[in-house]
Amino acid sequence: MSQATLNMSRARHSLAPWARIATLAVCALLTLGPVIWTVSTSLRTPAESFDLPPKIIPTNPTVESYRGVFDQIDVWLLALNSTLVTALIAVGQMITAGLAGYAFARLDFRFKKPLFGLVLATMMVPLQVTIVPVFLVLKSMSMTDTLLGLIIPAFPTAFGTFLMRQYFLGMPKDLGEAAMLDGASPWRTFRSVYAPLATPGLAIVGVLAFNYHWNEFFRPLILETSGQNYTLPLGLVSLQGNLGTGSISVVLAGVVLSMIPAVAVFLVGQRPLREGITSAGVNR
């Protein structure tokens, strides 16, 4: 009965459910609109890209623009660079964050608190504030304009370390104590008992790293000066600059191609991605 009165009062006073859902649907369309337009325009001929009203379903779908983008830029090379950089950073971050997170959560050593404080403090430091000295450090190691210069500085991850520490802290302590009573060394306790349980946490670190570094623009823009070291976002922005407005659909075809892996990760790893983004408060 109380449920019925609740429903009545809700129906009387708040927006009717269908109006609320319709509004949400319009907002969802506005949100996805630019992406839908990108895909559909990339399937039109360059001459038709200007058509207004925009046709969602192209009348004569064509992959001409996709051929065009392969003619204009070395898509394979850009994709290879992006893949190398992103994959190595993701794996590297999973390793460094997994190890450091475990040490902070489960090992006893001197200066644990100040060291953890140091890690946390660096989460506050924006990349742009340190980029000039980082550039100079890399230059002194002759690592500017190399992919390694993008990869290595991205290995330590303050947030990943923090996340993995929380993750290991959440695991029952008895597991490790039982293993140690059985005579397992500290390394063995980590390797056989805790590490196998850490996969979901590591997945969050990996997916976040992928999402951020696949799309990264600022560091590649500064570090990579020769075209052969460009990553996809850098290649696309310079493609637009070179082509002007004449070949919209070609540029958009490139954008669509570069989105595919990000969308795939979105579909497969949406849950770790969402958990990571919300717990992080970092979306960069």
Next chain:
Amino acid sequence: MTNTEIPTVRPSRPAAAPATGPARPSARDRGTRWLATLFLAPTIVGIVVFTVVPIVGSIVLSLFHWNVIDSPNWAGAANYREVFTDSTVLVSFRNTLVFMVLAVALQLLIALVLALAVNGRMPVWLRSVFRSAFFFPLVLSAASISVVMKYLFNQDFGVVNWALGLIGIAPVPWLTSENSAMAAVILVYVWQQFGFSFLLFVGGLNNIPKEIHEAASLDGATGLRKHLNVTLPLLSPTLLVATVVGVINALQVFEQPYVLTNGGPGDSTRTVVMVIYESAFEQLRFGEASAVGVLLFVLIMAVTALQFRLSRRFVHYQ
């Protein structure tokens, strides 16, 4: 290594348990310390080389004139004086603050309304469709999507002006007028970022016990009144996080203005990070760029601290 160690480690264990404190470390303790050093080394060394040293480096560099080619010249406070007199730098700070206030306010408002709407009654599958849709722009590259948006906001053939035309609004020179360029940059940024606050709010709303809503409804609170008096105070810790992170991110905006307008027309969309980029990597004025970077860091810390101070009055923890 592990197998051979076991016999030597085992006997020491019972002794190690009671003897806490300054007693001689057991083999296990030494093993633990050794392992900790090994585990921490990549992260700590990396953080020191690529964050701690660069912060100190930024401060030191900001006191010199340096173009990387010639040897650096002592500048004292000259770089900072220049920051406060150079009109481009000053404008970039003003632009960034204006951008921050408007973008964060818009982002939070949209996210909050949508989160409340999604939280209402609807089929589960529909809720997850909406949630995915609003979250989707976050996984795209800000640079690539700005390339797309540049076309959409084109004055003559852009879809945005076409749609505005349908409701009788004359074409807006979005990216080519000093009056509207910042608005376009804000819209593009908010379009991509609101999903982040949205996710936070959805999580926050889920944490509010259902009974509180039901009790409020029984007491006669409805609709907007209920949200203002009941939901918002309960959501205030989440609001604080969303605001703080939103502000920190907004103060670092770069991709959207760089791709959409390259800071123009004039300096109307030039942001602080764009100035850092241009003065260091286009004009080779590393000292000035570092000074601007240090000031941005100070600004971010100050604004964050201010928010936490103010939050004491507005944030209610359950």
